[in-house]
Amino acid sequence: MTDRITGMLILLLAIAYTVAGSRFESDFLTDPLGPTAFPVMLGTALGLFSLYLLFRPDPEPEWPGVRSWRRQGMTLTALIIYGLVLEFVGFIISSMVLVGFLSQMLGADRRFMIGTGIGASVLLYFLFNNLLGLPLPAGEIFGG
Amino acid sequence: MKKTMGSLAAIAGVFAIAGSAHAFSPENVECIAPANPGGGWDFTCRSVGKILYDLKLVPEPVKVTNMPGGGGGVAFGYVVGKRNDDANLLVAASTATTSRLATNQFAGLTADQVRWVASLGADFGVIAVSKDAPYKNLGDLMAAVKADPDKIAFGGGSAVGGWDHLKILIVAKAAGITDARSVKYVSFNSGGKALTQLLGNHVQAVTGDVSEIKGQLAAGNVRALAVLSPERLSTDPDIPTAREQGFDAIGANWRGFYLPKDVSDDVHQSWGKIMAKLYESEDWKKAMEANGLAPFYNGGAQFDDFVRQNIADIEQLSKDVGLLK
Amino acid sequence: MEFLAGFAHGFEVALTPLNLGLAVFGAFAGTLVGALPGLGPANGVAILVPLAFTLGLPPESALILLAAVYYGAMYGGRISSIMLNIPGDEPAVMTLLEGNPMARQGKAGAALAISAVSSFIGATLATIGLSFLAPLLVKFAILFGPAEYFILFVLAFSLIGTLTGKNVAKTFIASVLGLMLATIGLDPATNVPRYTFGQMKLFEGLDPIIAIVGLFAISEVLVFLETSRAGGQVKFKVERTYATFKELWFCTGAMLRGSVIGFICGVLPGAGASLGSFASYTLEKRYSxxxxxGKGDERGLAAPEAGNNSAAGGALVPMLALGVPGSGTTAVLLALLISLNITPGPLLFTERPEVAWGLIASLYMANIVLLVLNLPLVNIFVRLLTVPTYILMPTVTLICFLGVYAISHSVFDIFMMVGVGVFGYLLRKVHIPLVPVILGVLLGHHMEVNLRRALSLSSGDWGILFGSNLAITLWVLVFLSLTLPFLIRAIRRRPGGGKGEV
Known part of the structure; x- marks a missing residue:
């Protein structure tokens, strides 16, 4: 069943891609193929291959249960929040929280969670910012 | 050359008088190269940065940050949006920057959203063919293009509509060809690649910068038909200019910097002074020579005008040949 | 044989205590940087260039330092591939195919050692090739026009079939997906934005590093989270930190074959180390x-390792002889040379041979240093595997983000990485292989661009694709590559023929 759904999704993607691809136009100078040729070709190929998935699906893969969806969902949210606040609160704080959070997700107890969080973020900050000369955000709220 | 020295002295004089009480001295200078390591902007930041430090014009080594994307647009947007008042930030720029501003490839950003500091040298455009090509001079080549545009392919490093393409269009316009479609330009990722294609005879001519073809020229594998400078270059006096062959075409890829907009006039002038000092130094002269850059100093208010004119010219050219609507 | 003199002089310079010290430091620093996913040799070299300047080193010493960093970073990338299943840079993608399974079987030390030795062999052969054959190679390289490059990449793609797991269709889907990802960005020939959704950051396309780190690293995290928390510790047992002589001997053929293929790929400007490692792996797989x-065959590790170091050496040919960088890292080396007022080009060997040979000698020495450092380095890195996963994985994830952000300063890249990661996770769940996707991303752009350039040059005449002897030869190779597996299988099945494999 999974493969059939996948096949369906990929087919839709292929169609969307091909339609969008065929609409590119260059007002001016263009080469004999133009910006549309490759996308259309690729989209068509993808569509054809996806039919294979639809009609000859592989046996079902193992999908993990709801608990793991939750863990994964929370992790992804954490990563996105990280991206959003990184420049605002600075590298050290955001990383501390992220690493601590991930650590806990993976089964660390309290002290490891805090320890890894602080350790990793501070160490990496100094490694990148000071040693390697690659500036990392100090956090806008700190005036960085 | 004498004229340049004269105006240079005048500029230096003005700066000396106006800026003698300057309070600004740079520290922890950062130079943004709006491209990946290895390109022209990266080179500008690194070589100028090194000399600034060697000459003690800045207290610490200059930190070079690469910020590729959008052909310089991402860095431009970044400076305008996030570093608008940073007095210790230089961004490498060149004609590639202005030509993109002229053709609005920076998503609506404009030249007056930053402050232009100075240009420190120019790489003049050059049209070259392989050593066995039947064209003896620019006239021959252009005649061949007019006779059968499809047969002559010009290779260049910039994308279609980019600076290398514009250079040949400038020459074509001077030769009386006004439709860009009559000039076959094929873009390769870099000037070096285009040159390699010339050597393999896959393209018939190359539009590039003097610095790019130096090596091959000296080895005798290519012939430069024309250089797009007002006078013959002191570093390569054997290359005739386009002008002296009857084609009024100048194509200079200047290399310089811009600053964020909201820095004080004092900061702007101080940087101008620093750049002027760097320009006069032996270190820079050596660097220029080693890299085929011709002397081309422009700074201060004069430079601002120059940039605007540069952009206007390119915009006009693009419209004339149909590149821009 | 004046090059011998040049070489000797180069080594003389390279062996002073200062330069040796720099080489060791560079190798170590480079390895560290390269081992961080997201940072590769190009960044490593670019980061340490200012250091070279601040120290006020003479050109030869600066070159030695940076050569050591370059190769160190390449080696570092392998570490990440083998131990973490995250490619450290583009050419390292092939390494994880056999390297990681080996690590999971407790052979991480052996894998790293084989990697080091193969890399060394690859570099040696490349240096020999470079010294003897540079002028010939240049003549060969310039024969490749856009049409020939296109066919070359088609050839590369025809080899992807070799990577097939069980389901051929899924492998093809993966490759096509990768090719589609490669079309994102401003169209190179016409500047028309394709699939960019108005984002200027996407104008230059999907950054391969983001694709790699996202697809492999983030998806790995998600996969990991599937299993229950405490029970999900992966205990990497480490049996030993070196490779036995027998293992090394077993791989000799692979190393040599990989070196030759990699070198040829490296010499062609624009083909590069990724193509080198890919071609070496697939051809070795075909052969052996x-x-x-796919389960930890040492030869599948040795071949691409030799291949990509050999390609890195080969890339020096166009860089030194033509001044054209063959890959991202040679571009940085080129920039460094220029800022030292040295202009590579055909006259470099005649006018400033001490620089050319000095560079070649430094690069080679960097390889030697790395080989020697291999044992202690392997020890250190392999200890990392014994760190509990709940410390290791979050830290690695953070480093991935860092590696990407530190270079581009763009939070958008972080989001993209997460997005690509989710995509990669889903692909993994439905058994669509990730490696062909990356290959599509890396090679797709070149394929399309060269086809269009070729047609531009010929004004639409498709005949240009068959227009030269080289082109026809390449097409023959494509044909062989597609049909040979079937032919060989048929021959083997014939009664009395083959080695009894039915």
Missing amino acids: DRGTF
């Missing part, structure tokens, strides 16, 4: 696989 590849 009897069902062991």
Whole structure:
């Protein structure tokens, strides 16, 4: 069943891609193929291959249960929040929280969670910012 | 050359008088190269940065940050949006920057959203063919293009509509060809690649910068038909200019910097002074020579005008040949 | 044989205590940087260039330092591939195919050692090739026009079939997906934005590093989270930190074959180390696989390792002789040379041979240093595997983000990485292989661009694709590559023929 759904999704993607691809136009100078040729070709190929998935699906893969969806969902949210606040609160704080959070997700107890969080973020900050000369955000709220 | 020295002295004089009480001295200078390591902007930041430090014009080594994307647009947007008042930030720029501003490839950003500091040298455009090509001079080549545009392919490093393409269009316009479609330009990722294609005879001519073809020229594998400078270059006096062959075409890829907009006039002038000092130094002269850059100093208010004119010219050219609507 | 003199002089310079010290430091620093996913040799060299300047080193010493960093970073990338299943840079993608399974079987030390030795062999052969054959190679390289490059990449793609797991269709889907990802960005020939959704950051396309780190690293995290928390510790047992002589001997053929293929790929400007490692792996698999590849066959590790170091050496040919960088890292080396007022080009060997040979000698020495440092380095890195996963994985994830952000300063890249990661996770769940996707991303752009350039040059005449002897030869190779597996299988099945494999 999974493969059939996948096949369906990929087919839709292929169609969307091909339609969008065929609409590119260059007002001016263009080469004999133009910006549309490759996308259309690729989209068509993808569509054809996806039919294979639809009609000859592989046996079902193992999908993990709801608990793991939750863990994964929370992790992804954490990563996105990280991206959003990184420049605002600075590298050290955001990383501390992220690493601590991930650590806990993976089964660390309290002290490891805090320890890894602080350790990793501070160490990496100094490694990148000071040693390697690659500036990392100090956090806008700190005036960085 | 004498004229340049004269105006240079005048500029230096003005700066000396106006800026003698300057309070600004740079520290922890950062130079943004709006491209990946290895390109022209990266080179500008690194070589100028090194000399600034060697000459003690800045207290610490200059930190070079690469910020590729959008052909310089991402860095431009970044400076305008996030570093608008940073007095210790230089961004490498060149004609590639202005030509993109002229053709609005920076998503609506404009030249007056930053402050232009100075240009420190120019790489003049050059049209070259392989050593066995039947064209003896620019006239021959252009005649061949007019006779059968499809047969002559010009290779260049910039994308279609980019600076290398514009250079040949400038020459074509001077030769009386006004439709860009009559000039076959094929873009390769870099000037070096285009040159390699010339050597393999896959393209018939190359539009590039003097610095790019130096090596091959000296080895005798290519012939430069024309250089797009007002006078013959002191570093390569054997290359005739386009002008002296009857084609009024100048194509200079200047290399310089811009600053964020909201820095004080004092900061702007101080940087101008620093750049002027760097320009006069032996270190820079050596660097220029080693890299085929011709002397081309422009700074201060004069430079601002120059940039605007540069952009206007390119915009006009693009419209004339149909590149821009 | 004046090059011998040049070489000797180069080594003389390279062996002073200062330069040796720099080489060791560079190798170590480079390895560290390269081992961080997201940072590769190009960044490593670019980061340490200012250091070279601040120290006020003379050109030869600066070159030695940076050569050591370059190769160190390449080696570092392998570490990440083998131990973490995250490619450290583009050419390292092939390494994880056999390297990681080996690590999971407790052979991480052996894998790293084989990697080091193969890399060394690859570099040696490349240096020899470079010294003897540079002028010939240049003549060969310039024969490649856009049409020939296009066919070359088609050839590369025809080899992707070799990577097939069980489901051929899924492998093809993966490749096509990768090719589609490669079309994102401003169209190179016409500047028309394709699939960019108005984002200027996407104008230059999907950054391969983001694709790699996202697809492999983030998806790995998600996969990991599937299993229950405490029970999900992966205990990497480490049996030993070196490779036995027998293992090394077993790989000799693979190393040599990989070196030759990699070198040829490296010499062609624009083909590069990724193509080198890819071609080496797939051809080795074609040649040697009897069902062991994909599960930790040492030869599948040795071949691409030799291949990409050899390609890195080969890339020096166009860089030094033509001034054209063959890859991202040679571009940085080129920039460094220029800022030292040295202009590579055909006259470099005649006018400033001490620089050319000095560079070649430094690069080679960097390889030697790395080989020697291999044992202690392997020890250190392999200890990392014994760190509990709940410390290791979050830290690695953070480093991935860092590696990407530190270079581009763009939070958008972080989001993209997460997005690509989710995509990669889903692909993994439905058994669509990730490696062909990356290959599509890396090679797709070149394929399209060269086809269009070729047609531009010929004004639409498709005949240009068959227009030269080289082109026709390449097409023959494509044909062989597609049909040979079937032919070989048929021959083996014939009664009395083959080695009894039915």
